[in-house]
Amino acid sequence: MSLVVRNLTARLGRTEVLHRVGLTAQAGEVTAIVGPNGSGKSTLLRCLTGDLSFSGDVLLNGRDPRTIPGWELATLRAVLPQASALAFPFTALEVVRIGLEARGSADRTGIAQAVLARVGLAGFEGRFYQELSGGEQARVQLARVLAQVWHPVPGGAPRWLFLDEPVAALDIAHQRVVTDIARAFAAEGGGVVAVMHDLNLTAGFAHRMVLLAEGRVRAEGPPDTVMTDALLSAAYGCEIRVGVIPSTPFLLPQMPDRQPPLR
């Protein structure tokens, strides 16, 4: 089972933001979308999750998500947006339960407590969301998303997690918590598509990478094929050197006063 994208073109307002984007993501793997600010990563995720209309083909587990009713789509994939706002003083537990109980009235307090513990927030159930730090809020939202697709492969078909910069607000230890959760979700057979900024973290985290620049896919494949000096330097518009520690590539940005930029 997989997510296949072909010729996806999308507009925001009058601007065409994505131009004939194509990529493939497999269930059981973590696929990272990387690229400079404004390259269209969030826009692409919004298209894939049904939030934005587009032209082209998307097949999620072999089906066009545009033809799947909203309630069914919600059982097939969960989405963590780049920025999350919350109105009203809900507690952490209540935020997670909103997601769980949106379509049914069954009491899912047990699952809500379990996912909060999973993101390292056991004991935070009664805290007001607005009174948490940015990183804690981000993990409450992740818990809410995780709760929606609690079992990665219920009855054969894999579920999908779409995460827009899930580690952006987190310290290094909690980045690990999140990447471990995503890897475990994939290891159990689910699919993960995550927009990432930290390329070094991504190199160890993702099975596949999609490099986006100016609304086009510049490279797609395992991290060591995408993370090359030439591809990254061209995409980000600054000189980047990629090194390799045993099997994982890493990079150091070059300081402008030491070496002239590549272009």
Add this chain to the structure above:
Amino acid sequence: MSEAADIAAVPAGDRRARARRATFGLAAAVCAVSVLSLAQGPAGTSLWSALAALVTGEPIPLRDRVVLLDIRLPRLALGLLVGAALAVSGAVMQGLFRNPLADPGLVGVSAGAGLGAIAAIVLGGALPVGAAALVGSSLVPLAAFFGGWISTLLLYRVSTRGGRTSVATMLLAGIALGALTGAVSGLLVYAADDAQLRELTFWGLGSLAGASWPKLAVAGPIILTALALSPLLARGLNALALGEATAGYLGLPVQRIKSAAIVSVAAATGAAVAVSGGIGFIGIVVPHLLRLATGPDHRMLVPNAALLGAAMLILADVIARGVIAPAELPIGIVTAIIGGPFFLWILLRSRGVLDL
């Protein structure tokens, strides 16, 4: 001891048990103020002697029967309905706009409904005979509904872009809307004849004094329908608190929920305004108090708001009838005197959190 066991069984952060207990307390409060309201009045009619007569089988004097059944009882029923309608409209509208300041009275929806009502009173006579017969006495509430509906729709369009509601825009648009509807209402009042003026003045005071069974027969079904619809929106409003996009990701029909919320607010506000004029602050004070006490979960907030709103309005009516008896204050004055300072207190308390 049972209280302690209860608390131990409730997981941290779960306020549903408390909200359910509040429902019982509020229902009891509604009963208490209802008895108070039936018992109070300048006519020298005693609820107690009438009840005693009922028990002993003595005949109840006709005058007492009229006062109790045709004056106090419809007034009580109307007060309960209007109070519930105003509070639930406030809760639903705040959920829709994702903001605790969105109140039909504050952002021009009541003014829009008022314009509809005034237009119906002043221009209603100009309707073709057939049409007038068709709508009959529901003309004023219907017009108020349309006024409220158009205002809510307009307000939502103006202040919500890409699934995000700007509070500043909402409040400013509410001011503009209020000024516009006020001006048009003024023009209509200017054009009204003497009989219409009397009706308008009576209506505009914001009072339950005009309560009657025929009025109830028109406004009651509209308000009850809106009240019955509102709890169905609760889960959707909870999800909307996370933003429109996320509510969609959770599988909710966001557009339909928003439209239903707008219609329900317009219907309840329109009917309430049509029968009782502008009674302010119930819609903002009641949901706010409940959120403080039992949390913002709309599944409990909406029904509890109906109960607390009904109890508060009846209490305000009892005060309005009591302070300068045998005369009575317009109830709108009572709710404003209590609600105005309360509203300022909300603003002081929650500065920063509201993200204006």
